[in-house]
Amino acid sequence: MRSLAITLAIALAGVSAVPAAAQDAAAQDNTPQGTxxxxxxxxxxxxxxxxxxxxxxxxxxxxxxxxxxxxxxxPICPQVLGLAPEEAEAIVERIRENARALSVGANTDPACLPTVKVAFMAPAAGPSDRWLTADSAQLAHLAIYERERVLAETGPVRAWNRVLMRDFNGEPIEVGRMIFIEPYNRNDPIVTTEITGAAVLIAREAAEGFTLAQLADYITMRALIGTGAPLSEEGVPARTILTLFDEPDPPAEMTLFDRSLVAEIYNASRNSSPRRVYNDIARAAAESERITGAEPEAPKR
Structure with a gap:
């Protein structure tokens, strides 16, 4: 009888312990009711x-x-102004390394004509929305819609590319010139678009706190391709150095997605259609995630 009483007491204690644990868990659960x-x-x-x-x-x-x-x-020839010489040279060398690794190529001749110009703007230049206007000489070569795109950019950076169109034979296409050359392939354009120069302006104060590698990798992405900072209000589906000035915890360097993006564009033929290039970038980025075992990060909010 005594043994049965002890057994019953233990059983009852176990039963009463479950609701208590559940209540503690419920107390720690901050999820609003009805969610x-x-x-x-x-x-x-x-x-x-x-x-x-x-x-x-x-x-x-x-x-x-x-x-x-x-x-x-x-091959590109980068130049960085507005920083101490040793810092500027470190960024230049990192941009060169990126360009070589991504099949773009880099000119190492000290006397080469700069084709990627970077300027870290001093506070005396004023806020970024006052650096340029529609009448700025730096933007005179851009089409109206390209100029408006640069002026509409927000944040501490302004970037643009100088692009030259060429016909199927590689000859420059003058503005307003009509071309009547049939494409070899209906899916690919009959023209090529060459970046002949890139400019990136960055507020020097906004650059404080970042490593030179982060800044160089960001510049690489803005200069080698016509890119803009992604809209991140609802998060981004892949980590990218392009969020450097927007995220509280940005990547330390170019990500797998960044490298896939640049490499696929530069490995594609010069007249590959954008649709084909976008598909190749997505395929390469997804494959890199699978090979490295990287889990796609949840959107940051």
């Missing part, structure tokens, strides 16, 4: 590729109709 929590399964490989493709289209400035994505045709 619906939706658990979504991970994206399939095809869904992830589509997500990365749409993200690529968001940050790569769209080319004109029937034009390929613009890129440099020749």
């Amino acid at each position: 619906t929590i939706i658990v979504r399964p991970p994206l399939t490989e095809d869904e992830r590729k589509q997500e990365l493709r749409e993200f690529t289209k968001q940050i790569v400035r769209p080319p004109r109709m029937r034009h390929p994505v613009a890129k440099f045709f020749y």
Whole structure:
């Protein structure tokens, strides 16, 4: 009888302990009553590729109709102004290393003509929205819509590319000139678009606190391709150095996605259609995630 009583007491104690633990867990749960929590399964490989493709289209400035994505045709020659000489040279060398690794190429001749010009703007230059106007000589070579795009940019950076259109034979196309050359392939444009120069202006105060590698990698992405900072109000589906001035915890260097983006554009033929290039970027980025075992990060909010 005594044994049965002890057993019963233990059983009752166990039963009473469950509600107590549940109450403690409920007390720690800050989820408001009535909140619906939706658990979504991970994206399939095809869904992830589509997500990365749409993200690529968001940050790569769209080319004109029937034009390929613009890129440099020749090795770049970077120049950095507005910093101490040793800091400027470190950034220049990092940009060169990136360009070589990403199949762009870099001119190492000390006397080369700068094709990527970077300026860290002193506070005396005023806020970034006063650096340029529609009448600025620096933007005179841009089309009106390109000029408006630069002037509409917000934040501590302004960047643009000088682009030259060439016909199927590689000859420069003058503004207003009509061309009547049939394409070899209906899916690819009949012209090429060459970046002949890039400029990146960065507020020097905004650059404080970042490593020289972070700044160089950011400049690489803004200069080698016509890119803009992604819209991050609802988060971004892939980590990118392009969020350097927007995220509280940005990447320490160019990410897998960044390198896939640049490499695929520069490995593509000069007249590949944007659609084909975007697909290749998404495929390469998704494959890199799979090989490295990297999990796509949840959007940062």
